[in-house]
Amino acid sequence: MAVPREKPGPRNGPGDGGAETLLSVQDLTVRFPTADGTVDAVRGLTYTLAAHEVLGIVGESGSGKSASSLAVLGLLPPTARVAGTVTFRGRDVLGMRSGERRSLRGRRIAMIFQDPLAALNPVHTVGDQLVEAVRAHQAVSRKAARARAADMLDLVGLPRPEGSLGAYPHELSGGMRQRVLIAMAVINEPDVIIADEPTTALDVTVQAQILDTLIAVKDAVAAAIVLITHDLGVIAGMADRVLVMYAGRAVETGGTARVFASPRMPYTVGLLGSVPTPDSAGGQLWPIPGAPPSLIDLPEGCPFSPRCPLAADRCRQEEPRLVPADGRGHHVACHRWAEVAGRDVSADLFRGLRPGPTGGPG
Numbered sequence: 619m620a621v622p623r624e625k626p627g628p629r630n631g632p633g634d635g636g637a638e639t640l641l642s643v644q645d646l647t648v649r650f651p652t653a654d655g656t657v658d659a660v661r662g663l664t665y666t667l668a669a670h671e672v673l674g675i676v677g678e679s680g681s682g683k684s685a686s687s688l689a690v691l692g693l694l695p696p697t698a699r700v701a702g703t704v705t706f707r708g709r710d711v712l713g714m715r716s717g718e719r720r721s722l723r724g725r726r727i728a729m730i731f732q733d734p735l736a737a738l739n740p741v742h743t744v745g746d747q748l749v750e751a752v753r754a755h756q757a758v759s760r761k762a763a764r765a766r767a768a769d770m771l772d773l774v775g776l777p778r779p780e781g782s783l784g785a786y787p788h789e790l791s792g793g794m795r796q797r798v799l800i801a802m803a804v805i806n807e808p809d810v811i812i813a814d815e816p817t818t819a820l821d822v823t824v825q826a827q828i829l830d831t832l833i834a835v836k837d838a839v840a841a842a843i844v845l846i847t848h849d850l851g852v853i854a855g856m857a858d859r860v861l862v863m864y865a866g867r868a869v870e871t872g873g874t875a876r877v878f879a880s881p882r883m884p885y886t887v888g889l890l891g892s893v894p895t896p897d898s899a900g901g902q903l904w905p906i907p908g909a910p911p912s913l914i915d916l917p918e919g920c921p922f923s924p925r926c927p928l929a930a931d932r933c934r935q936e937e938p939r940l941v942p943a944d945g946r947g948h949h950v951a952c953h954r955w956a957e958v959a960g961r962d963v964s965a966d967l968f969r970g971l972r973p974g975p976t977g978g979p980g
Contacts, residue, residue, distance in 0.1 A: 640809050640842055641667040641690070641727075646702035648685050648694065648866075655914040659685040661866040663702075664940075667810065672836070672843045674857030674874065676850060676889065678910050682866040683846045684732075687812045691729060692719045706810070725755040728803035730832075732815040734795035738787040744771075744798050745783030751802050770801035773838060774831050793824040800828070800835055807839040814846045829856060850893050854878060859947075862886050865911055865921035868940055872948035882943045882955040884926045888968050904968045920953070927968060928954045 648660035660682040667673050675683045689700045690711065704711040706727060711719065723729075731737040739747055748767035749760060758766075764783065771779035774797040787795055796816060803811055816832065817825040829852060836843055845857060853860050853874060860877050862870040862885065870883040881887045888906035908925040911917075920937050923929040932953050940951045943959075952958065 637668040637670060639666050640669050640707060641844075642703070642705045643686070643690065644703040644705075646686060646689060646704065647700070648682070648689050649699040651697060651699070652914070657913045658916065659866055659913060660689065663863075663866075663868055665861055665868065665871065667842050667844060669809070670836075670840065670842055671859065672833075672845060672857045674845045674847065674853035674860045675863060676847060676853055676860060677863035678848070680910050680913070681863040683863055684814055686863075687729070687814060687844060687846060691723055691727060691812070692716075693723075693729075721755070724751060724808070725806050726808050727810045727812065728806070728808040730796075730799050730803045730811065730813040730816045732818050734792070734799045735787060737799055738795060740787055742786075743783065744785050744787065744790070748783070748798075748802055748805060751805050755806050766805060767801070770805045771798070773804075773835060774798075774801045775827070776801070792820055793828060796820065796828050797831060800832055804835050804839045804841065808841055810844065811836065811841050812844045812846070815848070816845075817847075817849070817852070825852075832856075850878075850889060862889070865916065866913055867921075867951065868949075869922070869951045870949070871940070872943070873946070876944075876946065876948050880948075880959060882948070882950040882958050883952045884928055884954075884958055885922050887958060888925075891968060906968060920951075928957060930954065 643666070644664050646660055646663040647658070650657040650659055663682070663686050665673065675686075677683055685694070688694050689698070690704050692711075694700065700712060702712070706722065711722065714722070738744070745764060745767055748770065749763040752758060752763035752766050753760070756763075767783060768779045771782055776782050776794060776797050782790070782794075787798070790798065800816070813832065817828050820828060832843070833856060843856075845853070847853060857874045859872065860870075860874045861868050862877075862883065864885050870877060870881065870886045877886065878890065881890060885906070888904075892903055892905045894903065906925055911921050911924070918937070919934040920926070920929070923933040926933065930953070936953070938951045938953050940949045942948070943950045943955055
């Protein structure tokens with residue numbers, strides 16, 4: 619994976635100037651009570667999203683990526699305990715009444731879900747579902763809404779858009795269904811699009827087409843994107859800024875090119891080193907040993923310390939805060955980040971390490 623070039627465009631990280639802030643998430647926490655204890659799914663997450671920006675959120679499964687975005691939209695189950703501050707254009711989202719939040723969802727903030735076959739209603743045609751999405755937020759006739767739906771299907775590159783309006787989801791391929799979800803997300807021209815793993819289970823060729831479509835549609839409706847993915851290659855090609863999550867927290871954030879060229883958190887180094895690149899063809903990859911921790915009763919210290927080759931006593935006793943790594947919006951949560959600077963992104967930190975008896979480095 620090539621290191622991304624620095625993209626011109628909005629920057630709105632901590633300490634940066636930039637375009638108008640659309641979405642601000644401050645100290646967001648999400649907790650789920652269970653029979654075994656409380657799951658701290660999101661722990662004090664803070665980020666901002668500027669107009670027209672693409673923010674990539676990455677991390678292993680269970681790191682809190684999707685839970686944080688579902689909390690923003692109010693789509694978590696009633697048992698979830700959400701705290702913190704979420705503002706959209708200065709309005710308090712978490713404090714909104716249910717009716718106000720419903721008017722916000724789909725109109726000003728839209729979401730592209732991970733599984734289009736599950737997200738689309740199997741007993742209604744594509745056209746009926748797109749028409750419903752328009753008329754739920756705009757006082758237009760069914761005829762006008764249907765014309766708008768056809769235009770959106772054409773915009774996302776679906777062949778024969780008029781004919782596709784009468785199709786049921788199961789009659790479309792996976793890539794076509796994903797295009798329908800993108801069309802549904804942007805049909806009301808939202809300001810923010812949250813895309814949760816929008817290319818899961820698609821082959822590489824179709825994935826590239828879908829991502830190109832997403833960027834083209836984003837530009838057409840002048841939206842900003844929060845892109846949630848496991849794929850660092852996708853982030854390299856699309857995101858202006860990246861936020862790396864681990865155990866419910868942000869552990870590194872900054873401009874994508876800057877973070878990928880000089881990661882300061884061992885976890886980020888490990889993620890980058892686990893990705894095949896043209897330079898590593900035929901060579902061995904060095905995955906991060908062990909597994910992410912349980913989010914029930916997390917022990918003291920840095921949650922990554924059992925898997926980290928640089929972990930010291932302080933790391934096991936005190937969880938690091940997110941601090942500036944430079945004066946250009948690059949922040950990191952690591953006590954030993956200065957020692958990581960300049961390390962080879964091929965993950966030489968992890969070379970030769972193997973999981974020990976407890977899942978940490980042996």
